[in-house]
Amino acid sequence: MSVTLRFCGASRTVTGSCYLFDSGGARFLVDCGLFQGSKTLKSLNYGDFPFRPVDIDAVVLTHAHIDHCGLIPKLVRQGFVGKVLCTRATLDLCTYLLPDAGNIQESEVAALNRRNAARGIAEVSPIYTEEDAFAALASFRPVGYQAWFDVVEGVRARFWNAGHLLGSASVELEFARGNAKQPPLRILCSGDLGPDSKLLQPDPEAPSDFDYVLCESTYGDIDRPDTTHAARRARLAAEIRAAATAHGPMLIPAFAVERTQELVIDIIDLMERGEAPTAPIFLDSPLAIRATEVFQRHAGDLDADIDVKRLLASPHLRFTETVDESKSIARFSGFHVIIAASGMCDAGRIRHHLKRWLWNPAATVLFVGYQAQGTLGRFLEEGAKAVRIMGEEVKVAARIRRIEEYSGHADAAELERWIAARRPIHRGLFLVHGEEAAMTALAARVGERLMPSAQLYRPVLDDIYELDAPAPAQVDPGHRRRLAPESVVQLDWHNDMTKLILDINARVAAAADDRARRVVIRKLRRALDDGA
Numbered sequence: 001m002s003v004t005l006r007f008c009g010a011s012r013t014v015t016g017s018c019y020l021f022d023s024g025g026a027r028f029l030v031d032c033g034l035f036q037g038s039k040t041l042k043s044l045n046y047g048d049f050p051f052r053p054v055d056i057d058a059v060v061l062t063h064a065h066i067d068h069c070g071l072i073p074k075l076v077r078q079g080f081v082g083k084v085l086c087t088r089a090t091l092d093l094c095t096y097l098l099p100d101a102g103n104i105q106e107s108e109v110a111a112l113n114r115r116n117a118a119r120g121i122a123e124v125s126p127i128y129t130e131e132d133a134f135a136a137l138a139s140f141r142p143v144g145y146q147a148w149f150d151v152v153e154g155v156r157a158r159f160w161n162a163g164h165l166l167g168s169a170s171v172e173l174e175f176a177r178g179n180a181k182q183p184p185l186r187i188l189c190s191g192d193l194g195p196d197s198k199l200l201q202p203d204p205e206a207p208s209d210f211d212y213v214l215c216e217s218t219y220g221d222i223d224r225p226d227t228t229h230a231a232r233r234a235r236l237a238a239e240i241r242a243a244a245t246a247h248g249p250m251l252i253p254a255f256a257v258e259r260t261q262e263l264v265i266d267i268i269d270l271m272e273r274g275e276a277p278t279a280p281i282f283l284d285s286p287l288a289i290r291a292t293e294v295f296q297r298h299a300g301d302l303d304a305d306i307d308v309k310r311l312l313a314s315p316h317l318r319f320t321e322t323v324d325e326s327k328s329i330a331r332f333s334g335f336h337v338i339i340a341a342s343g344m345c346d347a348g349r350i351r352h353h354l355k356r357w358l359w360n361p362a363a364t365v366l367f368v369g370y371q372a373q374g375t376l377g378r379f380l381e382e383g384a385k386a387v388r389i390m391g392e393e394v395k396v397a398a399r400i401r402r403i404e405e406y407s408g409h410a411d412a413a414e415l416e417r418w419i420a421a422r423r424p425i426h427r428g429l430f431l432v433h434g435e436e437a438a439m440t441a442l443a444a445r446v447g448e449r450l451m452p453s454a455q456l457y458r459p460v461l462d463d464i465y466e467l468d469a470p471a472p473a474q475v476d477p478g479h480r481r482r483l484a485p486e487s488v489v490q491l492d493w494h495n496d497m498t499k500l501i502l503d504i505n506a507r508v509a510a511a512a513d514d515r516a517r518r519v520v521i522r523k524l525r526r527a528l529d530d531g532a
Contacts, residue, residue, distance in 0.1 A: 002466065003468045004465065005464070006051070007019060007462065009031075009033060009461070011461045012458070012460055015041070015067040018030075020050075023175055025152075030173075031062055032068075032070075033065075033067040033068040034070025036067055036372050036375065037373055039374075044483070045127050046127060049075070049078070050482060056075070056080050058083050060157055061086040061090060062171060062192065063090055064086075064093035064094050064097055065165065072098065072136050072139075074127055074132070076132070082139070083139055083140075085143050085151065086141075086143065088167065089294070090168070092167070092298070094140065095137060096291060097256070097287060100290070105127050105128065106126050108126075154176040159171060160204075161202060162192060162193050162204050164201065164408050165194070165258045165408060171188070172187075172206065175187070186210045186212075187214070188206060192216055193415065195410045196226075197229060199266070200258065200261065209424055210426070212429070212430065213422050215419055215429060215432070217431045217434030218370060218409045219411045220415060220434050221412060222404075222412055223411055224405070235403055237275045240277065242364070243335060244276075244279065247335060247362055249332070250338070251350065251364065252337065252365075252368060253341070254341065255341065255369055256285050256288035256341045256343075259343065260285070261295045264281065272314075280332065280336045281317050282329050283318065288340075296309050296312055326352070343377070354376075354380075358389075358395070358396050359394055359395045359396070360397060360398060361398065362398075365399070366401045367380075368402075368403050370407065370409065373435060385502075386502045393505060416449075416450070419446055423451070427455065429455060443456050460485045461481065508521070
């Protein structure tokens with residue numbers, strides 16, 4: 001038996017999780033996620049898969065975040081007819097998340113096509129539609145934790161709670177050998193791993209003794225201080241009090257699933273206990289509202305010490321589902337809280353709120369999750385003085401704040417402990433789902449301390465490895481790739497262009513008078529002409 005593994009996403013980048021296993025007689029995916037970040041990365045969502053969807057026999061899905069499940073409707077539309085195997089809670093969340101993603105794509109492409117028409121640019125089509133997403137859900141099949149199930153002939157799997165999200169899982173895989181006397185090839189895919197002391201989830205769990213482990217490395221270069229529920233809530237309370245003192249809104253770009261529910265529960269509890277000033281809390285995300293309903297249904301699976309149903313029914317919490325309801329928030333002045341998707345500010349209603357408030361020093365923007373390279377959230381987090389939102393330049397005067405304690409991902413020390421608990425790892429550890437700096441730091445931390453550095457691998461997008469050998473061997477390193485490796489790990493020309501436009505505007509605005517402005521413009525014109 002020959003087993004190969006192709007890294008079709010989340011390789012030297014955090015998004016687009018997708019791993020193709022080929023056992024000779026069958027092929028299946030672990031995850032099929034959407035790429036987020038720079039326009040170069042996002043362009044992969046519109047292009048062809050690096051495989052034929054009709055040739056894929058099954059998908060094993062780790063959890064419901066869009067960067068892990070977001071391309072399944074496209075996979076189905078292009079010919080996939082197999083099953084998507086996941087936990088029950090993941091299925092329940094995807095029932096809302098995937099149609100919402102299709103609807104967003106349709107509406108954003110419609111707006112883009114209106115702008116393109118005015119510029120004489122050809123129309124584009126959405127990656128998939130809301131209808132495609134509903135059709136794809138017919139392929140989903142729920143499976144319980146720690147129960148073996150058949151993926152394809154000769155391959156079985158079981159889920160272990162990854163502690164990252166309601167329904168999230170690490171995937172244990174066993175590939176049967178042609179010789180029944182040989183032990184199976186054992187592989188573990190971590191999925192996304194939750195941190196210790198997460199509000200609603202248990203610590204990650206999984207067995208040990210594998211041939212290969214694929215481990216996420218999102219925060220492989222970050223050591224967060226040890227925290228507790230009480231310390232996390234105290235930090236949030238301090239941020240809320242500071243925002244209230246500024247007499248402006250607190251805008252929280254939040255991932256619609258889990259992060260939003262954690263924040264809502266803690267904010268309401270803090271207000272009820274008098275530890276934070278009371279104010280309206282607007283949950284301005286139809287998807288987050290639907291996800292909150294799923295959390296209420298699965299309340300029994302969450303932390304028994306937290307009265308999830310009561311807190312999520314608080315009179316402080318206001319749901320704004322329709323566009324008109326969302327727009328009506330603009331009538332509020334003074335301190336109020338707006339929680340809206342997307343968590344990286346690259347789509348959704350949060351962009352409208354940022355456009356309205358970023359210029360105002362009374363406003364506070366609180367980041368509570370990972371911001372991928374090339375996203376609006378990352379630029380704000382790194383201190384941008386001005387940004388472009390929906391084609392318009394917006395100055396940044398709002399207070400930009402960040403809380404690490406609500407992260408849904410394990411930090412470097414927690415990842416190290418998780419890897420150590422999976423030993424022995426006989427043949428190789430693949431570090432995935434991380435940017436270059438995070439993967440390099442985690443490799444340095446793990447190498448030699450937990451296993452030989454020679455058994456650590458950091459695959460690049462579209463790398464293929466032969467696994468059924470004493471050590472993994474890269475297959476045909478010269479094969480066709482969708483992107484050059486440097487295009488995966490660096491900011492692209494779109495980001496450079498946006499920064500250049502902002503810098504030009506700033507330089508012209510800072511000139512002393514019209515004569516000085518004309519000098520700046522003449523120099524720019526000469527540079528363009530010389531470059532031509």
